[in-house]
Amino acid sequence: MRRSRPPGSVPPSRSRPEPAPRESRAxxxxxxxxxxxxxxxxxxxxxxxxxxxxxxxxxxxxxxxxxxxxxxxxxxxxxxxxxxxxxxxxxxxxxxxxxxxxxxxREEPQPLSAWLRDLPEGPSLALWLDGVGNPHNFGAILRSAAHFGVAAVLLPKHSTLALSGAAARVAEGGAEAVPLVRLGRSDNALAQLRGAGFALAATVVEGGADLFRTPLPERLVYVLGAEGEGMDRDFAAACDLRLSIPGTGAVESLNVAAATAVLLAQWARSR
Missing domain, CATH: 3.30.1330.30 (Ribosomal protein L30/S12)
Structure with missing residues (x-):
């Protein structure tokens, strides 16, 4: 017996699926x-x-x-x-x-100058991903960023990080909610961001100010380092703040995606 479908439903179209398109991270x-x-x-x-x-x-x-x-x-x-x-x-x-x-x-990342031009006045938070590469971490970061209303994720000029299917799935829709911005030279990007009223906060495992005791600026860029290696020291020194998330010491540090959620929650709380 032929199965009926609900009124207004779309009948299925069947054929052999095509192979996946090639996807480059560069x-x-x-x-x-x-x-x-x-x-x-x-x-x-x-x-x-x-x-x-x-x-x-x-x-x-x-x-x-x-x-x-x-x-x-x-x-x-x-x-x-x-x-x-x-x-x-x-x-x-x-x-x-x-x-x-x-x-x-694919939606291409926009230039920093275009993003800053269209950014509204008032409090704003962005993430600068300095070496984050794991797609599952990237997806989790995008999910947290969407939840807390992050204005953009900033990608360094030569970063190979790009949205993948795995990252988008982990983001649970967050990849469409948070713009990606491609930076130029780091020194130019720092100058542009500071000119727009942003302070930059390097997130470090140890030696930084206590996140929960430090007043956070209304316009802030958290800079997140690579999994394992952390942030480049010279770059961290060039930032306006260096922040650490205090803990028990039972583990060395938080995963970068988990740390991001804590950082974003603290900024949102301070608003």
């Missing part, structure tokens, strides 16, 4: 398309910039939850495919696809 060679997976990551793109969606793959079980997106795909002639669980796992190169994969146009 800024100069970033692929134009990005393969996203995870329900909240895909929904966030659909909510903010649906025109970026190029192709959609989903399991049959996800059809009811994604009806608005499927109808949009039909109306705008964007291809979608209903596929099996193992196909999605292959497409996402992950078992954590949550029943949906989408190929979307």
């Amino acid at each position: 800024p100069a060679g970033e692929a134009r398309e990005l393969r996203l997976y995870g329900l909240n990551a895909v929904r966030a793109v659909f909510a903010r910039r649906p025109e970026a969606i190029r192709k959609l793959y989903l399991t049959e079980a996800r059809i009811p939850a994604l009806q608005p997106l499927l109808k949009w795909c039909v109306a705008h002639r964007v291809g979608y495919r209903v596929v099996e669980e193992q196909d999605l796992q292959r497409l996402a190169a992950s078992a954590h696809h949550e029943g949906v994969v989408a190929d979307v146009l």
